[in-house]
Amino acid sequence: MGRAEERRARQRGGRRAAPKRRSSGAGGKSGIRRLFTWKKILGAFFGLCLLGMGSFVVLYLVIDIPEGNPEAELQSNVYKYSDGSIMARTGERNREIVDLAKVPEEVQRTFVAAENKTFYKDSGVDLKGTARGVLNTLSGKGAQGGSTITQQYVKNYYLSQEQTVTRKLKELVISLKLDREKSKDYILAGYINTSYYGRGAYGIQAAAQAYYRVDAEDLTVEQGAYLAALLQAPNQYDWAIASDTGKKLVQERWNYVLDNMVEEDWLSRSDRQSMKFPEPKEPKTAAGMEGQTGYLVDAANFALKKQLVAQGAAEDMEQAKALVDLGGYTVTLNIDKRKQAELEKAVKAKLTSKLDPEKREVDADVQAGAVSVDPKTGGVVAMYGGVDYVKHFTNNATRDDYQPASTFKPLILAAAVDQDAETQDGVPITANTVYDGTSKRPVVDQGREVGFAPPNEDDVDYDDITVQEAMNKSVNSVFAQMGVDVGMDQVMKVAGDLGMNTEGDQAVPAQTLGSMGASPLEMAGVYATLDNHGKKVTPAVVKSVEHKDRTVEFPEPIGEQVISREAADTVTSVLTGVVDDGTAKASVRDNPMRDGQTVAGKTGTSDNNKSAWFSGYTPELVTSVGLFGEDDKAPHPQVPMYKAGGVDYRVNGGGFPAEIWAAYTFGVMGEVTEFDLETKQGNAVKPSTTPTQGQSPTRTPTQDETTEPPETEAPTSQEPTSEAPTSEAPETESPSQSPSNSPSTEPPTDGQSTAPENPLFPGGDREE
CATH class of the missing domain: 3.40.710.10 (DD-peptidase/beta-lactamase superfamily)
Incomplete structure (x- = not known):
């Protein structure tokens, strides 16, 4: 046999021998490899991609841009006296649509800087943020951020606020279509005109008036940045009612907005450095809430929101407020119209008519609050919250910051x-x-x-x-x-x-x-x-609340015996x-x-x-x-x-x-x-x-306690029969009819205490 023939024989023998070596120790692996080859895995991946793309194409073809959400046309809430007569109607959206051209361009960009820096470049969606939101919804982690301005506008105007996969997919499709069919200015205008800013203000025009008492066209960049920051948490960031933490957070977000504008070359660094935080003005209520009406409506709304949370219709007061703002509630108060009028009349006759700030500066500092309750039913039959709801926003009847x-x-x-x-x-x-x-x-x-x-x-x-x-x-x-x-x-x-x-x-x-x-x-x-x-x-x-979609039951005002009748x-x-x-x-x-x-x-x-x-x-x-x-x-x-x-x-x-x-x-x-x-x-x-x-010498009173006790400035004492268990027995002679220490002609000031100093027991109170 020649060398060539021998080489061919060895090669044939090698091919024939190879299966015997594989079968000796790796038969299982061979099966898995045949099942999961890289070609099959890659094919499956592309197949899934094609299936997803096909499904999305179907969704895109099936889902159209709907009409505006019916919730965008909200009802009013109706408030009634206990006899059923109308007290007030509220809830019509405090909104005035303004053309984007009337909003300064720098102010427009504060909203973009706050919510979606890529707004002018993107296709209307944030695929990564949407995917994260879908996954978190499926896993039960709740709502997550990441939506574009277009998506937020779609959610506000065309869809509901529910957190479901179906709603998120619809939001994605509609946002893509809207971005293709409408201009960026159209979408931005819709977004800033439909968003809620707190203080009952919907849209940038109402917000500009509510917080700065100016029209949207007169807003400064600083003010616009505050309104843009406000959208993240309207109540928490409202300067008038925000906690110290809330004020800190909104200032941080205000800085974030302006820094983003510098980053996007929408604002010069020199202008940015000269800007100061623009504190909003105090709240000014809408027309129709004058006098005591606003106080009563606010008190009723607070009770309603609290009950919505208590019965599980809302997770917190913020969410409960959103439900109340949707409207459709008929709220009957326990307020008796006649008693309410008499209480207002009494305050005017006995107090406010006698206050003259021009004559005495201190008269401008006096605030009155009053609440009248039927002890048999627990109903608040009258309430006086202040001189006028549109002049003094704080309800003096419910404030708890003064000592009783x-x-x-x-x-x-x-x-x-x-x-x-x-x-x-x-x-x-x-x-x-x-x-x-x-x-x-x-x-x-x-x-x-x-x-x-x-x-x-x-x-x-x-x-x-x-x-x-x-x-x-x-x-x-x-x-x-x-x-x-x-x-x-x-x-x-x-x-x-x-x-x-x-x-x-x-x-x-x-x-x-x-x-x-x-x-x-x-x-x-x-x-x-x-x-x-x-x-x-x-x-x-x-007293009661009616709503077409939900039942609100209030707890019984009369409870259990908390102290003995005696x-x-x-x-x-x-x-x-x-x-x-x-x-x-x-x-x-x-x-x-x-x-x-x-x-x-x-x-x-x-x-x-x-x-x-x-x-x-x-x-x-x-x-x-x-x-x-x-x-x-x-x-x-x-x-x-x-x-x-x-x-x-x-x-x-x-x-x-x-x-x-x-x-x-x-x-x-x-x-x-x-x-x-x-x-x-x-x-x-x-x-x-x-x-x-008890803690002093016993004495015999000069007269029994009767329904008409003697009118004396101080009691008359007789010689004590025993000494009080104190380090120094008190004098037993009758006190003088006049005070032992005459009052100062000047009013005392805080800190003028003659009591021992002790941080646990502050002294010096001259209360009666």
Whole structure:
């Protein structure tokens, strides 16, 4: 055999031998490789791509640009009084379409810089962002950003806000078609004219007026950048209501917008560096919300939004607001038209008609708020939010940034009676328990001073005084000690149970002076619960809501028993003394319109006269009136009200607030009624026992507590039978008829405290 033949034989033998070597150890791999070859994988990939492209082509052919979304033509909301008569109609979109040519080009570009820098170059969609949104929707991660201006406009005008794959695919197709059929200017104009900017403003023209009081054509670049930044979170970024965090975030986004404009050569660096953040003006409401109407509508909307969240129709208040803004709601309020008119009339007659800012500058700083509640139903039958909704945007009836002062004292007594509390000497606390009423007397707990020694109003010393008399004269030193006797944790718990928002408030003796914040709405609820014999009353602004697509059910305003009837009725009985022989007698007891009506109530005047209150009630009606010192110039800090309205010195709770209360209550009360009380204590009933010792020497009163107690400025004491358990026994002689320390001729200022300095127990409050 020649060499060539041998070589061919070896080659033939090699080919024949090869299968034997493969079969010896890799038979499985051979099968997988035959199944998944690179050619098959590549073919499958291109097949899927072709299938996807084909499906998209079908969608593109099938889906047309629809008519404008019906939600773009929204209904109004209708608000009614309790009798069914119309109060207001709102909800017509505050929008005025403007041509893009009327919007300065630099302002137009602020929106592009904020939302979609590639707007003028792209095809109307962001494929990466859309794909991410689809995947996140499928995986349940929720909505994600990344949409172009075209896509956002399509979503706003042609589609719904639902987060589904179907909606996202439609958005993609319509955006592509719209970008092909319409100009970029058309799309941008639609976007800035349909977007919501907050403050009820839809579209750039309404937004320019709402935030800067100018037309869109007069907007500056700085202002345009704020409006563009606002679209990301209209309520959170509204400067007038934004939190500190919200203000920081919107300023960061404002800077982001302008920096993007520099990056795109739409704004020079020198111009950018000279720009300052343009703080928007305060909100100015739409026409038709003048007077008290705007306050009532806002309060009803807040209650509606809160309930939509509570029942799961909305995830948060922002989303609930969007639902309310869609319109279609008929909201019936508990507001009684006659009572509402009488409350407004009373405020005008007893307060606003006497304020003359041209004569006295302080008169411009006085704000009034009031809420009237039916204690049997919990309905808010009247509300006074301020001089005019279009002039003073903040609702004084619901604001809770002012101290309720001594209107808090009845809650301390309620806690004492409800918990059968005792004094430091082990004596039960009742209306007849005697305390040491010396001004600035250190508060004692288990024989140790706690670092709090509050002065009484005008630093008056009362020495031995019963709880009833201390309530009548609003003696700070007595109730500061009583709070510690009861336990401040328990006092704050009872306050929360009665209806006060005590979350975040420290349970310290200083709270006995009412140093936390509270609103007239809150205090009306607290006193309504007392009037309702201890069954919780949560004031309800809204009576009912109707909507064609959803049911909104409100909780029952009357709740469970939160304190015992005896405790509630005892406080009511004691509070009649404030009217008949206390700080409210001049305005209420002797009012010729009273006609024998039984009344319970409490005055309050806060430190440095920044607020003054009267919260009072009859068996049928509870009303809380507050006066607040607020500088009429931005940023509207709290200020004193000394000599406002022509008073000689301090604006007391027994003055304007009690006068407003009496004029209103006696004007609408109807038939004279009496309290049905289950108690043997207090001014409303004749006591069955003599005063008992408690943290001061026992003394025998000169006269039993009756429905007409003697009109004395301070009680008369007899020689004590025992000494109080304090480091220094008080003088036992009768206090003078005049204060031991005359009030200063100049109003006190913040920080003029004679009480011990202690960060946990701030002193110096001169509340009554």
